[in-house]
Amino acid sequence: MSRLLPTAAPRRMPGSGFWRKTWAMLIKEFIQLKRDRVSFAMIVMIPLVQLLLFGYAINTTPRDLPTAVLLQESSDVGRSILAALKNTRYFKVTNLAQSEAEVDRLLASGKVLFAVEIPAGFERKLRRGEMPALLISADASDPVASGSAMGALGKLVQTALVHDRAVPDTGEAPFEIRSHARYNPAGKTEFNIVPGLVGTILTMTMLIFTALSVTREIERGTMENLLAMPITPIEIMLGKIIPYVLVGFIQAAMIVGIGIALFKVPMLGSVALLAGLSTLFIATNLSIGYTFSTIAQNQLQAMQMSIMYLLPNILLSGFLFPFAGMPVWAQWVGDALPLTYYVRIVRAIMLKGAVASDLHYDAAAMALLMLVAMTIAVTRFRRTLD
Amino acid sequence: MSEQGGDQDVVIDVHHLTKKFDGRAVVRDLSMQVKRGMIYGFLGPNGSGKTTTIRMLCGLLTPDEGSGTCLGFDIRTQTNQIKLQVGYMTQRFSLYQDLSVRENLEFVGRVYGLAKPAQAARAAIQRLGLTGREEQLAGELSGGWKQRLALGACTLPGPKLLLLDEPTAGVDPKARREFWNEIHALAAEGLTVLVSTHYMDEAERCHEIAYIAYGDLLVRGTVEQVIAASHLTTYNVTATDGVGINALAQELTDKPGIDMVAPFGTTLHVSGRDAAALDAAIAPYRARADLDWKRSEPSLEDVFIDLMGKAKDNFQ
Numbered sequence A: 001m002s003r004l005l006p007t008a009a010p011r012r013m014p015g016s017g018f019w020r021k022t023w024a025m026l027i028k029e030f031i032q033l034k035r036d037r038v039s040f041a042m043i044v045m046i047p048l049v050q051l052l053l054f055g056y057a058i059n060t061t062p063r064d065l066p067t068a069v070l071l072q073e074s075s076d077v078g079r080s081i082l083a084a085l086k087n088t089r090y091f092k093v094t095n096l097a098q099s100e101a102e103v104d105r106l107l108a109s110g111k112v113l114f115a116v117e118i119p120a121g122f123e124r125k126l127r128r129g130e131m132p133a134l135l136i137s138a139d140a141s142d143p144v145a146s147g148s149a150m151g152a153l154g155k156l157v158q159t160a161l162v163h164d165r166a167v168p169d170t171g172e173a174p175f176e177i178r179s180h181a182r183y184n185p186a187g188k189t190e191f192n193i194v195p196g197l198v199g200t201i202l203t204m205t206m207l208i209f210t211a212l213s214v215t216r217e218i219e220r221g222t223m224e225n226l227l228a229m230p231i232t233p234i235e236i237m238l239g240k241i242i243p244y245v246l247v248g249f250i251q252a253a254m255i256v257g258i259g260i261a262l263f264k265v266p267m268l269g270s271v272a273l274l275a276g277l278s279t280l281f282i283a284t285n286l287s288i289g290y291t292f293s294t295i296a297q298n299q300l301q302a303m304q305m306s307i308m309y310l311l312p313n314i315l316l317s318g319f320l321f322p323f324a325g326m327p328v329w330a331q332w333v334g335d336a337l338p339l340t341y342y343v344r345i346v347r348a349i350m351l352k353g354a355v356a357s358d359l360h361y362d363a364a365a366m367a368l369l370m371l372v373a374m375t376i377a378v379t380r381f382r383r384t385l386d
Numbered sequence B: 001m002s003e004q005g006g007d008q009d010v011v012i013d014v015h016h017l018t019k020k021f022d023g024r025a026v027v028r029d030l031s032m033q034v035k036r037g038m039i040y041g042f043l044g045p046n047g048s049g050k051t052t053t054i055r056m057l058c059g060l061l062t063p064d065e066g067s068g069t070c071l072g073f074d075i076r077t078q079t080n081q082i083k084l085q086v087g088y089m090t091q092r093f094s095l096y097q098d099l100s101v102r103e104n105l106e107f108v109g110r111v112y113g114l115a116k117p118a119q120a121a122r123a124a125i126q127r128l129g130l131t132g133r134e135e136q137l138a139g140e141l142s143g144g145w146k147q148r149l150a151l152g153a154c155t156l157p158g159p160k161l162l163l164l165d166e167p168t169a170g171v172d173p174k175a176r177r178e179f180w181n182e183i184h185a186l187a188a189e190g191l192t193v194l195v196s197t198h199y200m201d202e203a204e205r206c207h208e209i210a211y212i213a214y215g216d217l218l219v220r221g222t223v224e225q226v227i228a229a230s231h232l233t234t235y236n237v238t239a240t241d242g243v244g245i246n247a248l249a250q251e252l253t254d255k256p257g258i259d260m261v262a263p264f265g266t267t268l269h270v271s272g273r274d275a276a277a278l279d280a281a282i283a284p285y286r287a288r289a290d291l292d293w294k295r296s297e298p299s300l301e302d303v304f305i306d307l308m309g310k311a312k313d314n315f316q
Helices: A018-035 A037-057 A076-087 A100-110 A122-128 A145-165 A191-212 A213-220 A221-229 A231-264 A271-295 A299-316 A329-333 A338-352 A356-380 B050-058 B079-085 B101-111 B117-127 B143-155 B173-188 B223-230 B245-252 B275-286 B301-314
Strands: A064-070 A091-097 A114-118 A135-138 A176-182 B010-021 B024-035 B037-041 B065-070 B086-089 B161-165 B190-195 B208-213 B214-220 B233-239 B260-264 B268-272 B291-296
Touching: A018 A037, A018 B024, A037 A299, A037 A329, A064 A076, A064 A100, A064 B291, A076 A091, A076 A122, A076 A145, A076 B214, A076 B233, A091 A191, A100 A114, A100 A135, A100 A221, A100 A338, A122 B291, A135 A145, A135 B301, A145 A176, A145 A191, A145 B223, A176 B101, A191 A213, A191 A231, A191 A271, A191 A299, A191 A356, A213 A299, A213 B190, A231 A356, A271 A299, A271 A338, A271 A356, A329 B173, A338 A356, B010 B050, B024 B065, B024 B086, B024 B190, B024 B208, B037 B050, B037 B173, B050 B161, B050 B190, B065 B086, B079 B245, B086 B143, B101 B117, B101 B143, B117 B143, B143 B161, B143 B173, B143 B245, B161 B173, B161 B233, B173 B190, B214 B223, B214 B301, B223 B301, B233 B245, B245 B260, B245 B268, B268 B275, B268 B301, B275 B291
Parallel strands: A064 A091, A064 A114, A135 A176, B037 B190, B037 B208, B086 B161, B161 B190
Antiparallel strands: A114 A135, B010 B024, B010 B065, B208 B214, B233 B268, B233 B291, B260 B268
């Protein structure tokens, strides 16, 4: 039989060894960090992706605001203004409206955020020096975007008119701009933020609740027992998700209630419609969280994935920064996030009094994202331990 | 043992099962039959493929090769039917630590679609002697109680087959004995039990045992059959002064003809596969006055250690 104890008693270093023991701990941590590929990737990915993504994407000066133009007269001045709007990066003329009713509808549904109306007789009055009014309607539910666009418009129109020699270059604007900040005439930021917060808070809490749900069962060893029982992946998923739909619903009611009571945010639309679409949004987020849960190896990774998902939600959904101001690729990213649609829905219902028919596109997009997430979750969920 | 596929009384009937992880065979060409009402012991060293085999039997793993039935259902395609009638007790406690005893049992009852889960849970609590602990969180129970609860959970839906993966690991002798009395009672009611274990005394309480090492099933049969099949000759040596035994062990180890030397207190078990060679090897020591030699039966443990050594030789 061979010896198990060392042949000579090992030599010990003198002193308490404070730094040596710290060093021992430090080496162990580095080894573990190296083994955890996901954490390692996060160390590189977070600064890199976030910096490139958000550095380029976020712009508080809006660009390409979807704009409707209503020409009530056919004139050189009107065409000149239209051309000027088309040539600037601030606005993107998406609709040539035929009537004021159409302008109202476009603004209510969120298809445009800005509308310029050139009233009949504008050119004649301009040439006579009668200071005609250019009518502007802005969707002020996002005051940042609409405010800076309104500021830019006056200068833009005047430059265009001088350039086309419709008016002399006197420095004084020969027309007035009559602007109408719709949905939020006082331009209160909290009217914009509070409805957005409903979505952001729901995303945060719903995601974290479910992102851990499957990985927790795997880590604690209860998954093996669960898989050995006659229960299917869909039954497991629905059973895990449905309780949190209720939790999310209570949260949403709390935020909306506080928003109305303390921040005086109006509630112009139907509470029932908001409740219905909120349920859809909550279920979508839970499905996404559950998907993370089936992909992550452990609870730490599930948390990291949730954080990675949360950041673009906050920054690219139109919650904090105007969606229209982002470059096209960033809007694509935003289009893949359910929060983008939900933020629009909550703002539209609360501030604009939007009805179901105004919101079917956003609702359908959210439902689609939910189905995609659920499908991934169910297929990712392994029935066996293979 | 003959292959008896299709027999109504054969509960587990699998042939040539192979399971690989990352190209390494964890279970290789394993065939086994277990008859109804039998307590079948499943033995083997750590990492020998016991858990993997059990998982294949209850549909948690899909075999790479081989086929078979469990309770008459195909282990590849009819796992849902198998799960309904099999109680599987995992090696690690796998009920919810943050649910109470009663809540855990009710959960199991509901998942198995019992008509009255609350009533079934109450009955199980009484049967298991857990009365008074029903509101205690499962995570706060001691090892022995946890194991009782786990057994209660897997017998709750009235299974026809129990698969127990090292159910008594880390449990005190009294709780172990009670556990085994219960298993015998369950078998008497017609339940078939496949139980994996490391304990030899537990192996001896099984109707039949199988020994698996490095993915191969090496031997199966009753305890007597397994011992007889080993062809092992064993002597017990006692040192009169009590302490000389360790020096003797050093001397005897690796001598030709001696395959195994194991100290048990003041006694040494010396075994060999070839009786003549063993006798020749120990002859010089038998004359020593301070040693008392006795011919004895090899224990099940001796047989298994020997099998393991042989399997390792083949494996390497």
